[in-house]
Each structure stands twice: as structure tokens, then as C-alpha cells.
Amino acid sequence: MVTGAALVDPTRAERAWAVLATVLDPEVPALSVRDLGIVRDVIEHDDGLEIVLTPTYSGCPATEVIAQDCLAAIAAAGLGAARVTLRRAPAWTTDWISDEGRRKLRDYGIAPPGPVEPGAGVAMRIVRRRAAPALACPRCGSVQTEQLSAFGSTACKSLYRCTACREPFEHFKPI
């Protein structure tokens, strides 16, 4: 019996994309590497798959682990030879975190980053700078929050507390 749409087997690259959606960031394990937006491309070559990653921070210690985890997942899925290449430009930005990723961050107790202002930091705003937009507490939703520390447990986060529910929480810094 003929149905409306022909079933097409997914290509190796399409299967790789699906596999990469299950590879978690080692430092923020609520997110997959795809949610984070660091997988920029998957290219099929004659001699195997090329996975193109863009690192988050220059000194992020997780970069090498992420590359290994991606390759291990591709191998476990039986997708054959694969390699990882790093692409530095354009630089990673938190704007590449998916909507799904932002929802997962909030559910995990981390306030997701707001949009990166165009040209942020180009104009000098060292002192008397505009107050940062109020950040909503990921637990109770209150915007009665304040920064405790500009740096947190990993390079990509800062530390806040909510004065309504009195819980501390982390914020994914917009860069």
C-alpha cells in the first residue's frame, strides 16, 4: 500500500545530530551540547564524520571532555569514524543557547542569560553604568534579587540570591 510520504532513512549526519542531543555538558549537565549551541556543524566526509564545535570560554576546562564525550557517543551509536574540529570564529555567544536549553536551565535552578546587547561593552560603561535588568529568581520568580559574586562555580556563571525566597542561585552570564 502506498502512503502519502515516502520514508527516507536519515543520513549519517542527521543521526549524529540526534545522538549529540543526548551528550550532556559536563559542568552544566542539565544541558546537552546542542542546547548550549556549541555544535556548529556535522559534515559527512568520505573518511568519516566531522563534528565542528565552538568553545564557550577561552579557558573552559570542559572543552576537551566535551570533544571526547561527543566522539564516544558517535562511536557507541555505530556511526563509524568521526573527528572533532574546533571553530573559533564567530565566537560563541549565549544567544546560541536554544529556547529549550533556557527552559532546562531554569528548571535546573540556573537563571538563563538575557539577550546580549549589540556591541555590549564597546561603549565604556565602567562606572555609573546602567543597572542590569532585574533577574528573575529561577525558583520563585521574584525579581527581588541581587548579585553576590561576579564569578561562580564555573567560568560561565555568576552567583545571585533572591531576597524574596532567600535562596541563592546561579546565573548564566550573557556574553
Add this chain to the structure above:
Amino acid sequence: MTASIQIHHDPATQYLLRLGDTCLILGQRLGEWCGHAPVLEEDIALANIALDLVGQARALLTHAGRSGGFDEDQLAFLREERDYLNPTLVELPRGDFAFTVLRNLMVSTWLKLIWAALAESNDTELAAIAGKAIKEARYHQQHSADWLVRLGDGTAESKRRCDIALSALWRYAAELFDDDAVDAAAHATGLGPAWSSLHAQWRAEMAEVLAEATLAAPEDSVFRSTGKRGVHSEHMGRLLAEMQHLQRSFPGGAW
């Protein structure tokens, strides 16, 4: 004992090493604060800033070593003191917290400006490194500026310490803006800006923070440090002895 490597002294390599070594050596100095900062938040902040700087150094040293066949580790750990080309400012001992905050502000303001210019480099790899690093430098500058204002416009003791730090550090800034043949070549080839071209903007940004911190910059001095030409202060040898020890004693050792 592993033999030292001999670097190429062509202008482009020197230009890249001056920048890469600035990140590497300041990263090493900031790492010394781990477990020693006045409060836990700043301990974490200084270690995070060091991490960014070492990451930037890795990218720059990898790039600088390519033409000579050296990797980042060989360049970081197997050079003689005279072949490190960082300005002297970043190798000075870490001092107290005011000293560290002021130096971080001076260097991150400078780095922010040079990364912005290097994002337009005709060396695409260098431009890509800069495009990432400028976001980090902005955050470091903001953090250091916030702290300098808090300390300078703080208690009599915190202000006194800022004044001491200013009188110790300010004279070392001149080296960040003195041009030589390396700058001329970088400017001519489109690799990057002559360092002197950053001076006016650096002064303006520093002046804004110092004013808010109720601090005054000392008079300019005729003193010139010479680290970027490989002639370092007496502090550099000890820093390198500690930094190089593992790779010299256990060649190729890895985690």
C-alpha cells in the same frame, strides 16, 4: 633536565609572544591567589580570571609556535627567561589585594583595547582568538574597576593601600605603549596595532575609574621597564622556576 627550545625572533612571532606571555604570566601570578584571597568570592574570581588568561595564552602560544614547530607546552615551559616577552608589569609579585586589583584593571583595560584592534587583524586565527577574548577582558575590566572604586573610595586603610599600589605600578604602564620595530612591522603588515596607538584610550578609561575611586595617578616617570625585549626584573626567574619545574623535571609529563 629537558633542554631549552630556541624561538624564532622574527617580528610576527615576537608580537604574538609579547601578547601570549602577558596572558600566561599574569595568569600564573593570579593563580597564586588560589586559597589566599580575602574572601571566597574573590578567590573564585581571581582563579576564574586566571583561567581565562591561561586559555587565551594557550591559543596564542599554539599560534605563535606553528611556524617554528613548537607546541603550546614547549613554549610555555621550555624557554629561557630571555625568550619570554611579556611586559615587566605582569611578572611583579602579586602584592596585596589592592595591588592585584589595580594591576588587573591596568592589564584588562589594555587587553580589551588590543583585542578590539586585533579582531580586525588580517591574521584570521589571531582575529578569531581576539573575538572570543575581548568578551572575557570586558568582564575582567568591569570587575577590577568595581573593586578599585570600592577600595579607593573605601576606608582610610583601603585607600592607603591603593595609593601604595599606584606608586608601585604606574611607572610600569609606560612599557605597554612604547613602540619598537616589532610594532612597526605588525602595523605595516596588518597583523595588529602598534601598542602606542592604544595609549590615549587607555588613559581615558583609567582616568574615569581613578576619578570615581577618588584616586590620583602619579606623575609619569622616565623609568622604562624592558620585559617585552626579554630583559626582566629579578622576580621573573623565581616565577619561571616554579612554573617550569614539573616539565623540566618530568619531561612531557601530562595529567
